[in-house]
Amino acid sequence: MTDQAYNFAYLDEQTKRMIRRAILKGIAVPGYQVPFASREMPMPYGWGTGGVQVTAACLTPEDTLKVIDQGADDTTNAVSIRKFFQRTAGVAVTEATAEASIIQTRHRIPEATLTEGQILVYQVPIPEPLRFLEPRETETRKMHELEEYGLMHVKLYEDIARHGTIATAYAYPVKVEGRYVMDPSPIPKFDNPKLSNSAAIQLFGAGREQRIYALPPYTHVVSLDFDDHPFVPSKAPHDCDLCAASDSYLDEVITDDQGGRMFVCSDTDFCRTRREAGHLGPLGVPMQETV
Amino acid sequence: MGMLNLNLTAETDQPLLSVQGLTKRYGARIGCADVSFDLFPGEVLGIVGESGSGKSTLLSCLAGHMPPDQGSVIFQTAQGPRDTVTMAEADRRRMARTDWAFVHQNPRDGLRMGVSAGGNVGERLMAIGARHYGDIRDKAIDWLGRVEIAADRIDDRPRAFSGGMQQRLQIARNLVTGPRLVFMDEPTGGLDVSVQARLLDLLRGLVRDMGLSAIIVTHDLAVVRLLADRLMVMKSGHVVEQGLTDQVLDDPQHAYTQLLVSSVLQV
16 A cells, blocks of 8 residues: 555545535534534544544645644554654644644643644534433534523533532533534533634534534633533642643543552643743653653 | 403403414324314313324424414414414424423423433523522422422432322423413323322412413313313314313213213212
8 A cells, every 4th residue: 555545634635625615614603513524534433533534624735733632742542643644644743732733632722822823623522512411413403593502501500409519520511602502522621711712723523423613713602600600610739740830731640559649731742841941840850852 | 350351451351372273184184173262361271082182283283393284373472462383483482481381291201301300490491591500499499399399309300200290390390480371281191090189289279379371181071170261172183162161061062072071980
């Protein structure tokens, strides 16, 4: 098998055209789920087939691509998707958020503020925020059409009734420009404020569910809540053990079977950049010139 | 009561619901044919008839669940009379959440079984814009009390409830937004007689206290005797007799009504 057998970025031009049309429609109607003819991709559903198709439709040979999975550049999903586009598109890749023109992400928004001209592509498993409350697709479409979103608050009500607070920690529903209720993909609710008023274009691709939706730059996005139980973005009450950052989203890492654990930034690029700048947490070691 | 009021401009002189020539066919078969009636505010209309007589079809058409083939259903909205058959779906659904209520025969059709009792009662409040958790909860507790469900069951799911409790919960969930018209499809079906009696008592109290208008479909004559002011008897999709409940039941004119009344077992 030769790499030349593939069109640029794997998908054929007609498919990319179809996906671009869906993306444009999504940008024109922020938060609206646009159906598209999702293709079989050479990876299983659930591994980001929707995001990969959106990325493929957006890529140009001049682009620089960054792929993250749960904030990390070096996890299986991120590595294999990055390799996929290196082989099929030959584009430059990077781990630095600021250098990338397209960032495909699974379940995180990078800590560094995105800038104009950047595109953030989310991998979405279930695009329909009302799915688990109302299983009928015909009915949920009607609810979106008629703006009947009371049911979304029933979910939050149930959270408070059962746990005392809104316990939904990820895939926290948002309302876009006062119109569509949207599932922001399973990002932690810590990232929800970054959805709003972002300078970058945010595209959401769900391959199995065959939906694309989008947030154009500087879109107003509000997390749903109650007047007496306002939305609170949450994170582990810790500083990063490697770079001492107090404002980043943290992963808990179990270090031994004696109860040892450490908290580290889930955004690996953010953490490395800080350590290179000389910030050091209690368990961190100064960066070596290894690479 | 309304008949004695001679002030013609009063709201109560306008029918709340005015149905003209309502017809629904299933292909060549008739669901219900040429049904016309007026329902006045505070009035309870019973629709009786055997299985397959078109009662439920009629109710579905009235409540906007099914589009009728012919006829009009004029409802007295806050903005004046409007035909609910031709109005935009968004408006109809908004009305179904606020001015109307629909009590299903099987509470499982009318409740969200995966959501707590409080969430079930609160859903309609949140659907019309309530965004204060404490207020929603207070209102849910209040309504659970009104339908005789203990306040400490508020966080239980409906599947932990008995059939009678589920039906009462469904009623609370429907009445919490203060509707003006309630559609009920066999509200006491599938309940044992003592539970039925208590539910009927409760319903009668709520209907009287809130001044509700209601359309009750049932095959149980005892239910209409207790609740309904007026009665419509249906057979094969047609209305064969209508009038005041006591009049129809005590002096049935149509052969089918006579059969129906005489079929009730006397204990």
